Amino acid sequence: MDKNRELKLEEKWQKAGFKDNIIFTWILSENEDICLELLQMILPELNITSIYDIRSEYTTKNSSVFRGVRFDVYVKDVTGRMYDIEMQIANHHDLGKRMSYYQSNLVSRSLKSGQSFVEKVDTYVIFICDFDFGGLGLPKYTTSLILEQTKERVETGEHNIVLNAKAEKFSGTSASLKAFLKFVNNGIPTDSFTEKIEKSIHELKSDTGKKVSFMDYEQNLATERYYARKEGREEGIQEGQEKVLEKAIKKLISKGYNKEKVIEAVADFNDIERDEVEKIYDKMFVK
DSSP states (O other), rough: OOHHHHHHHHHHHHHHHHSEEEEEEHHHHHHHHHHHHHHHOOGGGGGOOOOOEEEEEOOOSSSSSSSOOOOOEEEETSSOOOEEEEOOOOOOOHHHHHHHHHHHHHHHHSSSSSSOOOOOEEEEEEOOOOOOOSOOOOOOOEEEEEETTEEEEEEEEEEEEEEEOOOOTTTTHHHHHHHHHHHHHHHHOOOOOHHHHHHHHHHHHHOHHHHHHHHHHHHHHHHHHHHHHHHHHHHHHHHHHHHHHHHHHHHHHEEEEEEEHHHHHHHHHHHHHHHHHHHHHHHOOOO
């Protein structure tokens, strides 16, 4: 790794905070007290007393590197209820589908072989967003399944909660949840809980092993992005060449050339293999 790149990664590590997915995942999955207090704050009505299982659910898709990275924290409390918590920084306008996907993962875990659906435990997907998903300035949004004709709620046992770090209206919101959302937004701790998170971040960032893992992740991600851009450029060039060949094929056909003559002329003129031209010809005219 060149010195300039290493300095940039070092700078990223120094600036990384709670909103960075990898930091968020480490803090929640490795500090049960913080995770428990966060769940109690978000869902006080559940009276969660302790956590039975907690771990990070890091996954990647369709790549040997980091394309499609997903960082979330999977939690199970002592009653069996299951939770999936994730930080969402950018709004990709796909949160609804992500909720459905995460819920399906939780539901598949919640039902053991031979169990009845009535035995299914409640599942909770929690997104902590650095944008206003609902657009109303509220700190917390929830979803439910509604019967359209009667507007009655259908009980599924599946719950989705979306927190808004950009919230402006905190009427009826606990002081602790307000302080937490403000901390997510600006990184400034203002109460004992956010100070605890900040302290854990400082301790985590003194861990050399964590630093190496973070820098490796960022380096691999940068490499993946480079090749994705390169692949995109190459595909663009290929697409442009294909359009030129299509135009030439159409022009020769309009002059009365048969398929064999078209392929021969276009291939010779553009100095490419005849089978490449034939593929484009068949794509245009063979159904």
